[in-house]
Amino acid sequence: MAKRKEFAITAEADMTPMIDMTFQLIAFFMVLLNFGEGEQDARIKLPSSELAKPPDAPLDSPLVLQLTEGGKVLFNGDEKSIPDMAAPLRIEKEMLERRKKNIGDATVIIRADGTAKTGIVQELIKKCQEIGFEKFALRVKQEARGP
Amino acid sequence: MKIRKSAATGSDKVEMQMTPMIDIVFQLLTFFLMSFKIATQEGDFNIKMPIAAAASSSSEPPLPPIKVRLQADAQGNLASIKLGDNAATTNFNVLHQQIMKIVGTDTGPNSLASQAEVELDCDYNLRYANAVAAITAISGYVDPATGTIVKLIEKLKFAPPKAAQ
Numbered sequence: 538m539a540k541r542k543e544f545a546i547t548a549e550a551d552m553t554p555m556i557d558m559t560f561q562l563i564a565f566f567m568v569l570l571n572f573g574e575g576e577q578d579a580r581i582k583l584p585s586s587e588l589a590k591p592p593d594a595p596l597d598s599p600l601v602l603q604l605t606e607g608g609k610v611l612f613n614g615d616e617k618s619i620p621d622m623a624a625p626l627r628i629e630k631e632m633l634e635r636r637k638k639n640i641g642d643a644t645v646i647i648r649a650d651g652t653a654k655t656g657i658v659q660e661l662i663k664k665c666q667e668i669g670f671e672k673f674a675l676r677v678k679q680e681a682r683g684p
Numbered sequence: 685m686k687i688r689k690s691a692a693t694g695s696d697k698v699e700m701q702m703t704p705m706i707d708i709v710f711q712l713l714t715f716f717l718m719s720f721k722i723a724t725q726e727g728d729f730n731i732k733m734p735i736a737a738a739a740s741s742s743s744e745p746p747l748p749p750i751k752v753r754l755q756a757d758a759q760g761n762l763a764s765i766k767l768g769d770n771a772a773t774t775n776f777n778v779l780h781q782q783i784m785k786i787v788g789t790d791t792g793p794n795s796l797a798s799q800a801e802v803e804l805d806c807d808y809n810l811r812y813a814n815a816v817a818a819i820t821a822i823s824g825y826v827d828p829a830t831g832t833i834v835k836l837i838e839k840l841k842f843a844p845p846k847a848a849q
Contacts, residue, residue: 552702559709566716571723584813586820588833589727596728646728654760655815656808659845666735674728677816 577648578603578611584651585680596674598636598643600629602665606650608657619660626668640669648676729819733841747796749803749841750786752779754818756810763807765818780821787836797836805843 581603602622603611610617612625633640645665649658662673753766764772767782787797802822806815824835 552706556706556709559706559713563709563712563716566713566720570716570719571721577723583726584816586727586729586816587826588729588820588824589725590833591725591727641734644730649812651811651813651816652760653812654808655754655806655810655812656845656848658812658815659806659842662731662733662842663845666733671732671734673731673733675731675816675819676726676728679725679727 580605580611581648581650582606582652583648583676583678586677587680589677589679592674596644596646598633598638599646599674600643600670601646601648602661604647604649604653604658604661606652608653610661619657619664622661622664623668626665626670630668630670641671643670644672644674645670646674646676729816729823729840730838731840731842747800749801750783750837751803751805751843752818752822754804754806754810754814756807756814758809760809760811762810762814776817776821779818780825783822783836798838800837801839801841802837803841803843806846808846808848 601612605611605616608619610619610622612622615625617625629643630640633643645662647658647661649661658675665673751768753764755763755766755772757763762774764774765776765779766772767779770782773779783802787795787800804815804818806818819840822837823840824833824838826832827834
């Protein structure tokens with residue numbers, strides 16, 4: 538009996554389209570990755586405004602203070618009451634002076650919860666004013682504009 | 685060294701090891717996919733508020749500030765909005781119309797809108813979102829025809845904080 542010859546069949550998949558697509562996906566997610574989210578805190582629900590527009594230029598010496606619904610200030614990972622903010626704000630002032638920056642040019646970004654009391658936001662502004670800060674930015678989130 | 689050649693073609697066939705590369709690529713893809721978060725855009729309302737002593741030493745402002753009084757009920761909800769001597773309202777659109785009536789449509793560099801200043805006098809308990817809504821009504825609007833932001837009064841300040849209730 539004649540013996541049939543054996544052939545090894547190798548199926549090679551074309552990997553090129555898959556690799557193309559995968560690299561495109563990686564590039565897409567890499568570009569959209571926002572490292573600036575570090576200053577955002579899930580506890581703060583910002584009020585929204587249709588006029589909210591990201592600043593054209595980065596703010597000079599920004600200092601981010603987050604105010605919770607309960608009136609506590611989140612700063613440098615600590616939760617403090619407004620009277621206790623004097624010490625860390627003074628440290629910030631000293632650091633600005635060491636960097637030869639004018640405290641009047643520094644901007645205090647206030648990310649306050651929409652349900653916080655306005656009086657508490659004003660108290661926080663007043664506390665910053667007492668230290669010497671003059672410029673404030675009230676941060677709000679962009680509201681979806683209707684048609 | 686003896687190089688093995690394919691008997692049929694006589695050429696070398698180098699097979700690239702794709703598995704480690706695909707492993708890494710998929711790990712990267714998973715990392716970016718999991719750290720992806722759709723964040724809403726944020727913006728700022730800029731307020732320049734030096735302390736009262738410093739402000740008084742500077743030159744006299746050309747216009748007295750337009751006062752906007754925001755009152756709250758016991759729960760912190762908006763009770764009334766009062767612009768100067770106008771009738772009280774609870775609608776921010778009315779406040780916006782009143783501001784438009786004062787400053788007009790001219791928003792150029794020497795216009796009234798660019799020189800006027802608004803002082804917000806809010807109740808202590810008022811929810812901050814209401815203060816932001818008032819600031820939005822005062823500082824501009826989105827032109828429905830073009831979709832661009834038209835600025836009105838950008839100089840804002842808060843009246844001294846009221847005592848806690």
